Amino acid sequence: MATEVYLVRHGETMFNQLNKVQGWSDSPLTVKGINDLKVTARNLSQVHFDKMYSSDLKRAIDTAHLIQDTNEVSVPSKMKKLPAFREVFFGSFEGDDIDQTWEKVAVAGGMKPERNVDKIIETLGFEKFRDATKKADPRHLAEDSKDLDERMNQAVEQLTKETKGLGRILIVSHGDFIKSLGLHYWKGAKNKEIIPFPENGSVARAVIHDNDKFEIVDYNVKSSELNNL
Known part of the structure; x- marks a missing residue:
């Protein structure tokens, strides 16, 4: 059974607003970030998720809970944190x-x-x-390219094991990490060096196939365009 993955970038944070490097450091979601996420959450409110995950950084956890609290068709469950999906260090x-x-x-x-x-x-x-x-x-x-590749492979392998038998899941992660996944797994990437940096609150949609192959099929879908997925 294939598993559909909605990979969401967290909302805008104070460090995003101040043009600061964030990485594993954390800063709170801004008012704009929360308001923008409400649009994402509202447009995902009728999408059923069998399970929701987030990275272990607070900005991702807060984003995931906002989406979970707005969703009207998924059964609430404890949010599981996956440290391998945290931002690039x-x-x-x-x-x-x-x-x-x-x-x-x-x-x-x-x-x-x-x-x-x-x-x-x-x-x-x-x-x-x-x-x-x-x-x-x-x-x-x-993190250099070797460090990041190893962690990215670990993240995909862990997600594949975690989601066996599930139809659709959501996971909240981070801009640079999602972009790194896109460079490796997005079949629509025409240039393997330059692809758009995902917007705050945007969604990349992936599929974990029956043979455990991970493939991104939609990338950087803006909150206002989620109904087209």
Whole structure:
């Protein structure tokens, strides 16, 4: 039995609003974030989920509970947290200004200072971009491509085991992590280095097939477009 997965990015947070690197650090959902999530939740209120999950970071947990509380057709159950679905770890850069961080990453990758992350990824490639982030981190704690690939594989494997026999599930995760999944598993990705960064409250829809193959079939579906899924 195939399992349908609705993969939701959490709502806007204070760090998102302040243009700060967030990663494993946490900041609360903003008023805008909550209001935008209400649209997502309302448009998912008639979608039946056999189980709901979230990463173990509070912004994801709060998002998942808001969606669960609004849903009218799913049986309420205890929310299970899956740490493997937490955001990419940025090490010493967490809490720093995003633009200044990307400049340092670009230089570590052999480029001139550059603040446009898409240009950096297009120049270096996604794996080298991750490796440059770890290299630029003064303490070298940030996840590089190997670290992230291992955790992403673990996350997909765990989700596959967790959802055996379930028809449809929801899991709330994070922008960089969902984008990383998209680069690996979205069949609609035409450029394997550059795909859109998922919006807050957006949904990626995936299928775990009977042979345990994980495949993303819709990506970055905005809250206002969820009725088209």
